[in-house]
Amino acid sequence: MIIPAHHGGDAPARMPSPPAIAIHQVSHFFGSNQVLNHVNLSVPEGTILALLGPSGCGKSTLLKMLAGLLHPASGQISFDGEIVASGKLSLPPEKRNLGMAFQDYALWPHMTVRQNVAFPLQMRGIRGAVQHEKVMAALERVGLADFVSRRPSELSGGQQQRVALARAIVAEPRILLFDEPLSNLDRDLRESLCEEMATLLRQLHTTAVYVTHDQHEARTLAHRIARMDKGAIASIDPTDPSVVSPFVA
Ligand SMILES: Nc1ncnc2c1ncn2[C@@H]1O[C@H](COP(=O)(O)OP(=O)(O)OP(=O)(O)O)[C@@H](O)[C@H]1O
Structure with a gap:
């Protein structure tokens, strides 16, 4: 230093x-x-x-x-x-x-894209309109705003990794x-x-x-x-x- x-x-x-x-x-x-x-x-x-x-x-x-x-x-x-x-x-x-993303994506299979990305916000007590806005902003950043209702099994590997990335950044860690x-x-x-x-x-x-x-x-x-x-x-x-x-x- x-x-x-x-x-x-x-x-x-x-x-x-x-x-x-x-x-x-x-x-x-x-x-x-x-x-x-x-x-x-x-x-x-x-x-x-x-x-x-x-x-x-x-x-x-x-x-x-x-x-x-x-x-x-x-x-x-x-x-x-x-x-x-x-x-x-x-x-x-x-x-x-922290926000984290690993090679195996680690998305929750039973949750939609929106629910997966919202999870870190949920953990921090951020809900309602603010949560929705932040989730959409993160998904727009990774080009997946139109995929909010899909489940991970309905996405390609690259799309799943983008969801993991959106989840890592959504709470601005x-x-x-x-x-x-x-x-x-x-x-x-x-x-x-x-x-x-x-x-x-x-x-x-x-x-x-x-x-x-x-x-x-x-x-x-x-x-x-x-x-x-x-x-x-x-x-x-x-x-x-x-x-x-x-x-x-
Ligand atoms: N849970 C564990 N129990 C015992 N040994 C472990 C454990 N996790 C890692 N190791 C050992 O510790 C060393 C470092 O592993 P680590 O996963 O940190 O390496 P890495 O540089 O990330 O390797 P890679 O690029 O292959 O992922 C390796 O010799 C590995 O076998």
């Missing part, structure tokens, strides 16, 4: 705002297998970070820690300066103000988490949806972590790429090499 060396005049010194995500010395084990090894990572607000690395290097495990689905064996995770995981403290997923959301789709669809997602994520200005093992996807979507290897962050690079990375890793 860069702290200004000089503050002009008598203006009070302003503390830099904390990063949207700060991961400090996070380690994790499955049995005797150490899958995360003292991971440090700081993601500034509004940054889309791709977590890239070979199968088994610990990407999904780290994402699950951010989501609150797994608790680190040691280390600390903060969002906007608020500790969400440390020692025995673990804020449950629903209290972390502070952080979006993606775990290989496009990997179940065929190549052409994956490429076009990847570009649509890149446009959408840039419009939203939401901090996002996007797990993938596809270099092209990472470069298309992300501002920065964190390369993981054997449970640690090996490097962090901007996708545009002219940008100087402000990351602490």
Whole structure:
């Protein structure tokens, strides 16, 4: 993190705002297998970070820690300066103000598209006209406003993933988490949806972590790429090499 060396005049010194995500010395084990090894990572607000690395290097495990689905064996995770995981403290997923989309879509089959997308709003107590407006706005963003009454089984894979995306963004969460959301789709669809997602994520200005093992996807979507290897962050690079990375890793 860069702290200004000089503050002009008598203006009070302003503390830099904390990063949207700060991961400090996070380690994790499955049995005797150490899958995360003292991971440090700081993601500034509004940054889309791709977590890239070979199968088994610990990407999904780290994402699950951010989501609150797994608790680190040691280390600390903060969002906007608020500790969400440390020692025995673990804020449950629903209290972390997150949106998530995974490769298997995880849509509820018995619910319509509208009900699926409305779910995060329902959980936050947002109902009635405001809920309807937000659901329609999210579905319009992903091009599915005409599909509100369908059930997931009546949609293509790409359409189901768009519904999952609408559900992730509908409540305007502070952080979006993606775990290989496009990997179940065929190549052409994956490429076009990847570009649509890149446009959408840039419009939203939401901090996002996007797990993938596809270099092209990472470069298309992300501002920065964190390369993981054997449970640690090996490097962090901007996708545009002219940008100087402000990351602490
Ligand atoms: N629930 C679990 N129990 C035991 N070992 C696990 C469990 N989940 C993951 N692992 C192991 O932890 C390591 C990291 O897994 P993780 O899913 O985080 O990797 P990944 O980088 O996301 O891989 P992929 O790209 O294949 O999804 C792997 O060796 C995996 O076998």
